[in-house]
Amino acid sequence: MAKDENIVVGLEIGTSKVVAVVGELLPDGVVNILGAASCPAKGIDKGSITDLSAVVTSIQRAIDSAESVADSQILSVTLAITGEHIQSLNESGFVPISDGEVTQDEIDAAMHTASSVRMGDGLSLLHVIPQEYAVDKQVNIKDPLGLQGVRLKAQAHLIACHQDWLNNLKKAVERCKLKVNKIVYSGYASAEAVLTEDEKELGVCLIDFGAGTMDIVVYTDGAIRFSKVIPYAGNYITDDIAKACATSRAGAESIKVTYGSAVNPPSTQPEKKIEVASIGGRPPRLLTKEQLSLVTSIRYKDLLNVVKSELAQLHDELENKQMKFELIAGVVITGGGAQIEDLKECASEVFGTQVRIASPLNITGLTDYVNKPQYSTVVGLLHVNHNHLDEVDSGSYSSSNGISQNPILSGIKKFLNKVRSEF
Numbered sequence: 001m002a003k004d005e006n007i008v009v010g011l012e013i014g015t016s017k018v019v020a021v022v023g024e025l026l027p028d029g030v031v032n033i034l035g036a037a038s039c040p041a042k043g044i045d046k047g048s049i050t051d052l053s054a055v056v057t058s059i060q061r062a063i064d065s066a067e068s069v070a071d072s073q074i075l076s077v078t079l080a081i082t083g084e085h086i087q088s089l090n091e092s093g094f095v096p097i098s099d100g101e102v103t104q105d106e107i108d109a110a111m112h113t114a115s116s117v118r119m120g121d122g123l124s125l126l127h128v129i130p131q132e133y134a135v136d137k138q139v140n141i142k143d144p145l146g147l148q149g150v151r152l153k154a155q156a157h158l159i160a161c162h163q164d165w166l167n168n169l170k171k172a173v174e175r176c177k178l179k180v181n182k183i184v185y186s187g188y189a190s191a192e193a194v195l196t197e198d199e200k201e202l203g204v205c206l207i208d209f210g211a212g213t214m215d216i217v218v219y220t221d222g223a224i225r226f227s228k229v230i231p232y233a234g235n236y237i238t239d240d241i242a243k244a245c246a247t248s249r250a251g252a253e254s255i256k257v258t259y260g261s262a263v264n265p266p267s268t269q270p271e272k273k274i275e276v277a278s279i280g281g282r283p284p285r286l287l288t289k290e291q292l293s294l295v296t297s298i299r300y301k302d303l304l305n306v307v308k309s310e311l312a313q314l315h316d317e318l319e320n321k322q323m324k325f326e327l328i329a330g331v332v333i334t335g336g337g338a339q340i341e342d343l344k345e346c347a348s349e350v351f352g353t354q355v356r357i358a359s360p361l362n363i364t365g366l367t368d369y370v371n372k373p374q375y376s377t378v379v380g381l382l383h384v385n386h387n388h389l390d391e392v393d394s395g396s397y398s399s400s401n402g403i404s405q406n407p408i409l410s411g412i413k414k415f416l417n418k419v420r421s422e423f
Contacts, residue, residue, distance in 0.1 A: 007034070009066070010381030011059070011077040011178075012186065013169065015212030015235065016336065017041050018058045020066035021370055022074065023363075023382040030362045031382045035070025036369035037062050046212035046231050047083025048165060055172045063176060069366070076179035078381045081126070081169055082186035082213050084231035085162035090131070091117050093154045102135060102144045102152055110154035119160040126166075126185055127159040131223035140221070157224045159185050184384050186377045187215030187227055193380030194334050194358035195219065202328035205351075207307055208377060209337030211235050216307055218314060220325060226314050230306055234337040237299040244295050245276045245287070255292065257339070262300040262346035264293040300343065304350040311351075330354035336374035 006025045012018070022035040039061040043054030067074050093113025095106050115128040133141040135149035144152060161183075170180050190208040200219040208215035211234045218226040237260070242252035259274050261267070270290040277284050311327075318325040330353040333343060338357050347355040359371050360379040370379050 007072075008181075008382050008385045009074050009077045010080070010189075010378040011062075011173065012080040012378040012381070013044055013055065013059060013172070014041055014082075014210055014336075014377075015045055015047075016210070017374070018062040019375060019378045020062045020074070020077070021375070021378045021382065022066055022070040022072065023365075023379070025382065025385060026364075029383075030364055031379065033363055033365040033367055033370055033379075034072070035066050035068075036366065036375070036378075037065030037069060039065065047081065047085070047229070049168045049172060052168070052172055052175075056175045059172060059178075060176050063178070069369070074178065076181045077173060078182040078184060078385055079169065079173060079180050080186040080189055080377050080381055081161055081166060081183055082210075082215055082229055083161070083165055084213070084229050085123075085165050086126075086159065086185060086227070086229045087119065087123060087161075088157060088159045088227040089117070090155065090157055090225065091115065093156070095152050097135070097149050097152055100148055100150075102147050102149070104145060106152055107133070107144060107154065110152050111156055114154050114156040115158055117158070119158070122162050122164065123160040124163040124166060125158060126161050126183065127157075127188065129157045129159070129188075129224055131155040131157055131225070132221070142222070155223075157227070159188065159227055161185070182381075182385065184381055185215075185227065186210075187217040187229070188224070189378075189380030189384055190215060190334055190376040191217045191219070191224070191380065192383040193360040193376045194332060196361070197222070199329040199332065203326045204329035205307070205311060205327055205331045207304075207331065207333045207335075207338075209233055209303075209333055209335040211238075211336060214303065214307065214337075215335075216310060218311070218327070220327075225318070225325075226310075228310060230303075230310075233303065233335075236303065237296055240295050240299050241292070245285070245292075246278060246282075247276050248279055251277045256296065259289050259292055260296040261289065261293040261341045262297055263342040263349075264297040265290045266293050267342050267345070296340070297342075297346065300340065300346050301350060304347055308350055327353060330356065332356045332358045334358040334373040334376040338373040 010021045017038050018041045019038045024032040041058050043051030049055050063074050091114045093110045095110045132155050133144040134153040135144050135147045173180055187208050191206050201222045203220040206217045214230040214233045216228045238253045242249050266289050272289045273286050275284050315325045331351050344355050344357050359373050360376050
């Protein structure tokens with residue numbers, strides 16, 4: 001966005017809001033927040049654009065406000081993407097070690113082999129995230145460079161998105177005369193903002209609870225093992241309140257945020273009276289927080305049980321592969337939906353483990369703007385730029401067969417050709 005390459009802008013276009021954050025990447029991994037802005041989102045639902053011009057207007061408003069706060073012109077952004085089109089899987093790749101000692105070319109080639117699986121029609125590879133390596137019978141290696149052996153195995157987590165969804169999102173941003181530098185899966189960005197290295201090592205499940213989607217990311221032994229987007233979240237609860245209380249969606253959202261609870265009865269002021277605006281000129285009605293929680297508590301538990309079901313399935317899959325699956329660090333919940341009262345207690349009951357409600361970590365500067373769970377994704381976009389500058393990221397190099405290309409691949413191809421000529 002500016003001449004200083006350490007200054008990065010994160011942009012999240014969510015179902016309920018568009019957020020832009022300007023930050024400076026400090027050498028110690030801390031992000032110095034220089035400016036931030038948020039405005040209501042129009043024309044997007046669950047990651048899918050439904051009205052391009054409305055989305056463009058929302059983006060421009062957020063960018064203009066962020067420029068004003070940061071006192072700087074924004075020219076380019078790192079963009080978050082989510083939606084039910086996101087798919088992921090774990091793959092491995094093997095290459096021979098030609099000179100008896102692992103080189104960087106061989107590491108890149110093994111990772112490229114792992115990422116060469118066909119993801120499906122219309123899908124484009126977004127991230128190739130290293131998990132661990134093995135050299136012959138030496139396993140669980142974090143960095144194999146320089147180790148001796150005969151064969152190198154690379155294990156990677158692949159995240160893909162639908163090319164049409166990605167193109168439409170980029171088009172909306174580019175119509176605001178902004179360059180898209182990098183595209184990052186929202187759940188991955190949120191994990192970078194709120195999870196500690198200890199949590200990733202011990203095993204943790206992150207839930208980014210948004211308005212239209214829930215992003216789930218699971219780490220064990222320091223590596224990401226699972227990621228998925230659940231295509232319903234906070235709006236599911238808002239709609240139920242609107243139906244139960246015969247009020248508008250806007251009124252239901254306001255009631256949910258202000259008075260909703262994830263348990264019944266609520267832990268505070270269960271008898272508090274709430275005035276609910278009716279529709280069609282009818283007089284308003286009164287209900288208590290406890291009566292409201294009869295709706296909200298059931299729905300929050302329903303949504304968390306969807307995540308619990310996904311974790312049970314993941315447990316079975318990893319067990320079949322003789323892989324350990326323990327979430328010793330429990331569950332971490334972030335996102336706008338994480339602010340509901342008593343959510344921690346509800347989640348602890350559902351998952352039977354410790355739960356933490358999380359806001360962005362490792363930030364300084366104008367922290368009052370972003371020190372809330374709903375800013376985790378957009379702040380995480382800045383952390384991804386700092387922590388993974390050399391990671392294989394293929395979001396901008398899509399090819400016609402659904403497998404994305406990256407500038408480093410030309411060197412990898414030369415290496416593979418050399419290997420073939422020798423064997």
